[in-house]
Amino acid sequence: MKIWIDPWIPRGSTRRPATPTGPSLLTRVAELIDPSTGTWDEQLVMDTFWLEDANAILTISTTEGMSDWPAWHYDSKGNFSVKSAYKLAVQLQDQQLGRDASSSTSMQNVEGEFSWQKIWQMRLPNKVNMFIWRLAHNSLPVRRNLARRGVKLDTVCPVCERFDEDCCHLFFKCKGAKACWREMNLEQVRAELMLCRSGQETIRKIWKMEQKVQYKVFVFLWRWWAARNKANAGDKKVCPAEICNSVAFYLMEFDKLFNPEQPVTRSGIQKWKPPHADYYKINVDASFNPETKKGGWGFIACDCNGRFLEGGARNIIRAASALQAEALGILRSIERVAELGMTRIIIETDAEILGRALTSEEYDRGSDGGLFRQIRNLMDSQFVFCSVSVCPRICSSVADKLAAHGASAINAGSCVFMSQIPNFVYDLVSSDMPRANK
16 A cells, blocks of 8 residues: 555555655555564654644554455445445535635625524434425525526416415415414514525524524424425325314324433342353443543453452554444453453443444444454354453443553553452452452
8 A cells, every 4th residue: 555645544545655755755544564573563654744744644543465446435334335426425415515606695694604504413214304405505496496407497486376386485474484483472473584595594594593493393304304395296285284284293203213211220239240260250331531642451250259369451652433432441450361361351431432443343344344354263263152242331340440540640652451350440440349259
């Protein structure tokens, strides 16, 4: 892989170094790796690249003997899909249209660039958000828009059959729409929105309203558009009461979708449980600061009686993400317990995505895919039995404390292994032990 040409840094749109080539004689990424350790030659990387590039490169995990594989950068799992490609195309189009729009009219220069991303962040289904996106672009196929594109047709509104149909008329001036606004007690809102001069201005004004009103307005516009399409196709026109009832129904359904009822759990505190005889349980956790890209990991190994056998903590100088920090913690902890001769282990982590990544190939094409493969290879080669399970954080409180200790109390990049219980987690370890062994 070529350093200055290929897109190999998982950052930015080009994924190439921002650092100019300059007098550097380095051409391939492999030349940046120390052959004796299989890791980045940190000093060489720091000397070759600008700090921003160097920090990004040094967070990429390296794995010896791992072959290259194709991956789709715009998906967290590295898998290409039509959905992800479409999402990327929409984002690129939004960025281009946003820049053009912000410089095309004085009104948008005053208000600033339109927040396209905010549309997709609303707690509404994608089909509603897509409708809103098209409304903002004025790309809905109302009859005036079709006529502007050269389609020869009657431009009269198919609902009221009185005036030409554009978005302003359809949603705010049509007598059928006005009847709905009145029935929902939103006549004042309609009067304000009717004065907007563009789809973007309309949506901006809706966003300034109380959230409950926002969603009611957006869902109504979406349902009214569906009613208009039925009328346009020659079907029976939907009465205002029916449309307003459908708005209430969908608001209730969307609320259930995005705010599901929490299952009722039995009272009682979940606790760490020891493994079966002849097995060892390894709890691993990590601490990560997204601003500094630093953190730490910690682990604890216990036997079937809940006895502390080994613990460890490390300071992480740099990591790309919390997921990577958690994975590094598991890799180093199972390397350690393999050295101690433990052959039947159960790994517990509170990171759900990491649990899936280590029990399937789902994330193998992602940016940390090589690290996940390395861990699975180690699990297969060094242990008679090795399983990974996801547990609540409360069941991994000792590892959590050790991870915080690694991030804050251990020297940068250093690692500490402990064969005795540290004082600051003694009470937690003691409380996890079965009563008969205390």
